[in-house]
Amino acid sequence: MADFLDLADAGAQLAPHVVGRSEDPLILAVVPNGVPVAAAVATAIRAPLQELTVIRSEDGVAVSDVPDVAGRDVIVVDDGVETGTAARAIAHALRDRDPARLILAVPVCPRQEGSSLALLYDEVIAVVQPLARRSLRWHYANAEWLD
Template structure:
C-alpha cells in the first residue's frame, strides 16, 4: 500500500501521537531517552504525555567509508562505552578495524562534547529499575537504536520500549525482537527516508536539544 506523504507535519506532532499510544498502555516507572539530535523534540512530547523525565541516549553513528549515511556501527555513552557493529555493512563496505577504531575515537569525542554541552552538569537519570523508552524521529538502519538498547540494558533498565514514528517494516520486525515492546506509527514496506515522512524535517540544532531538556524540567 502506498502511504501518502508527508505523514507528520513535524517532529512535535509525531511525538504527540507516539505519546498518546504509550499513555494508553500505562507504562510503569518510565524514563524517556531521546536519541539526539532529531529524537529530542519527539522525546519531549512523549515525556509530557507520560509525565516522565526526559534524558538523552548519547549515541553516535559511524558511517561507512565513502558513504557516511550508511551506518557501519554506532557507539553509546556510559561508564563503559559500547560499540554495536553492523556486520553486513562492514563486510560490504570493505572497512577494516583500523578505520573502525579511528571513527570510534572520533565518535567518542563528539559524544563527550555533546554531554558537556547538552547536560551542562545536569544529573543523568539512572535507568536501573525503570522502563526505559528510547525515542527517535525515525529509524532507517537501526544501528543507533541497537546501540542505545545495548547500553541501557547494561545499565540495568527493567524494561526497554523502543518508540519511533516510522521505520521500514523489515527493520521494525527485527528490532521488535530486541526489546520488550516496539511502538511504531507507520511501517512502510517501500521505505524512502525518514525525512520523506515529515513536512518539516529541518536539522535539529544543539540549541533545540538543550531547549527540549529545559522544557521537560520546567
C-alpha cells in the same frame, strides 16, 4: 504526502501510542532529533526525560553517557528508524545496564526493522510502519532539521 508536519507533530502523534504502556518510565531522547519528539511523549505521560547521545563514525555507532537504568522501565524515543543501526546500538548499551523493560517508541519504523528490533526491545511502538524502508525525510513535511 508526508505523515508528520515536523518533529513536534510526530511527538504529538506518537504520545497516545505510549500512554499506559509503563508505570513510572524514564524517557531517553536520542539527541538531537529525538528530543522534540520525546518532549511531547514525556509531557503526555508525565515522565522524566534524559538525553542520550549516539555517536556515528566510520567504526560504527556508539552510545555515550549511558544512564543508570537498572530496574527501571525505559522508553527510548527518536525521530524514526531507517536501518535500525542506532536503535540496535542503544539496545545493547542499555541492556548492559539491566532495565526492567526496554521500549522503543518512534514515529516511523519499517516493518522489517521493527521485527528485527523486537528481538532487542521488549516492545517496539511506531505510528507509521511502512513496508519499504525510505529516508525519514519522506515522512516529514518539514525535514530541514534532519541530520
